[in-house]
Amino acid sequence: MVTHEDILKIAKLAKLEVEASELDGLTEDMNEIIAFADTIASVSAEEEAYTDINGLENVLREDTVQPGLSCDEVLANAKDTDDSSFVVRQHA
Structure with a gap:
């Protein structure tokens, strides 16, 4: 059981001030x-x-490898490109 003295000791170690009215x-x-x-x-x-109180289960799909886009497809709608890169203008 924690006593008032224990609280004061903990407060002193933590460098906290505890008022007498707060002790109880x-x-x-x-x-x-x-x-x-x-x-x-x-x-x-x-x-x-352990059981989930909500009855929820993970409904994750298996990871499958999908073909990616080519560089040309990625850059097709870009406003400004430099061969294989997006060109981003810097604002001063």
């Missing part, structure tokens, strides 16, 4: 965080297989 709330919050972490740590991953 911070102590309660820290104890809730630790209790939650303890709950998570106590669950065995082997007890039950």
Whole structure:
């Protein structure tokens, strides 16, 4: 269980100022965080297989090689080209 002294020690290490009026709330919050972490740590991953609560599945297609475009096809609609490149004007 976290105490007011623990909160003050943590605050000092973190170089934070904690007002006396904040101690009760911070102590309660820290104890809730630790209790939650303890709950998570106590669950065995082997007890039950993970299931997606939404029932979603990956619907990815297989990767297949497709023919690419030739350089001429890529540059066909370009405004300005230099043989095998797009020409991009620089604005000052």
